[in-house]
Amino acid sequence: MQASVKWLDGYRFIGTSDSGHAVVMDGDKQTAATPMEMVMMAAGSCASVDVVSILKKAKQKVSGVEVKLSAERADAVPAVFTKLHLHFVVSGQGVSEKHVERAVNLSAEKYCSVSIMLGKSVEVGHSFEVVEAEF
Template sequence: MQASVKWLDNQRFVGTSESGHTVVMDGDKTSAASPMEMVMMAAGSCASVDVVSILKKARQQVTGVEVQLSGERADAVPAVFTRMKLHFVVTGFDVSDKHVERAVSLSAEKYCSVSIMLGKSVDISHSFEVHQAEFG
């Protein structure tokens, strides 16, 4: 895997992935997410891919998945993450708590490369809630 990051101006940079996708990052957080925010969102998106895939394979009628992320960072430099929480909000029709719990657990323990990698030095926790979708 390869990527590049190019300085634009001030504290703004554009990253380009091997697949040709780009993302802007801003160390000042004025015009884009910061690199550390990107790390947290990467963990959330990686885990969400797993959760959605596992629930679809289990034939759950999922209509929405959101992961709410919170993180704590060290007070000293480098201000690394010390804790991160991923809270999944799953919406659908008759979605089973048991299936969601299993999907979140499999992502956390087996599939999500980003959160498993971060978990080597960050205290990562996972939780979830399930909401019934409304017809209409």
């Protein structure tokens, strides 16, 4: 796996992945997410892929998955994450809380390489809620 990050101007950079996809990052939060925000969102998207995949395999009628992320950072430089929490809001028809709990736990403990990697130095927590929705 490879990627590149190129300076654009100010504190803006463009990252390009091996697969050819690009994302802009901004250390000043003026025009794009910061690198640390990108790390937090990467954990959320990685875990969401797992949760959606597991729920689909369990034949759950899921119409939406959103993960709300919150983090705390150290007061000193480097301002690393000290805590990260992922709260999943899963909507659909008759979605089983037991299935959602299983999916979130499997992601947290076995599949999501981003949050598992962060968990080596950050306190990572997970929670969820199920919302009944119309299709």
